[in-house]
Amino acid sequence: IQSPPASMDIAKAGDVPTQRVQTAAFDRLLITDDTGAVQPWIATKFENPDPLTWVFTIRDDVKFHNGKTMSSADVVASFDRYNKVGLARTMFVNVAGWEAPDANTFVLKMKVAQPTFLENLSSFSVPIVIVPRENADAAAMQLKTVGTGPWEFVEFVLKAVTELNAPTRSQTRIKLSSVTDGVVRGKIEWVPQPVLVSDRIRPDVFTGDR
Numbered sequence: 001i002q003s004p005p006a007s008m009d010i011a012k013a014g015d016v017p018t019q020r021v022q023t024a025a026f027d028r029l030l031i032t033d034d035t036g037a038v039q040p041w042i043a044t045k046f047e048n049p050d051p052l053t054w055v056f057t058i059r060d061d062v063k064f065h066n067g068k069t070m071s072s073a074d075v076v077a078s079f080d081r082y083n084k085v086g087l088a089r090t091m092f093v094n095v096a097g098w099e100a101p102d103a104n105t106f107v108l109k110m111k112v113a114q115p116t117f118l119e120n121l122s123s124f125s126v127p128i129v130i131v132p133r134e135n136a137d138a139a140a141m142q143l144k145t146v147g148t149g150p151w152e153f154v155e156f157v158l159k160a161v162t163e164l165n166a167p168t169r170s171q172t173r174i175k176l177s178s179v180t181d182g183v184v185r186g187k188i189e190w191v192p193q194p195v196l197v198s199d200r201i202r203p204d205v206f207t208g209d210r
Helices: 016-025 072-085 089-094 117-121
Strands: 030-032 038-040 043-050 053-058 095-102 105-110 162-165 173-180 184-192 197-201
Touching: 030 117, 038 043, 038 117, 053 072, 072 089, 072 095, 072 105, 089 095, 089 117
Parallel strands: none
Antiparallel strands: 030 038, 043 053, 053 105, 095 105, 162 173, 173 184, 184 197
């Protein structure tokens, strides 16, 4: 990551470092794949039985990092929280409400039909992450990092290592190592050229232990 996260509450943070760290610790209902198509994520499928209804079937094998099994009640609580504090909560302007009729079903009702709604819901810029319902009442910027993502948050440790080597202007190289223990490890290299500055991330050196 190019700088420390601004917050550990992704609903209130619009910066890229926060989103990169927190989307590793949390999951969402839907995602957008590399082709731009909407795909289920913690949902196994979604249906549109009528123009104003979306029905999502929730996976029954997902656990939070605290060991609790996720259910549709957690999805409802997560949507409730985002609707109160989320930066992009205006996306719900055409939504009448949502409910969980059973442990593995999440139903969302629209006020009017909106063909692009799922695209908005799955967007990286609308991070409605699923949190345990007992944490969903947390005030803005006070959310505990307990999710269902592939990485479990342990602690935040900012550590920077700088190496400088400039025999000539064109060969100037600065290496920065940014480490967030328990979440992600990696190196970011900035390689200035005489005119163009190239900023690239090396995914081959990213490692981490759960």
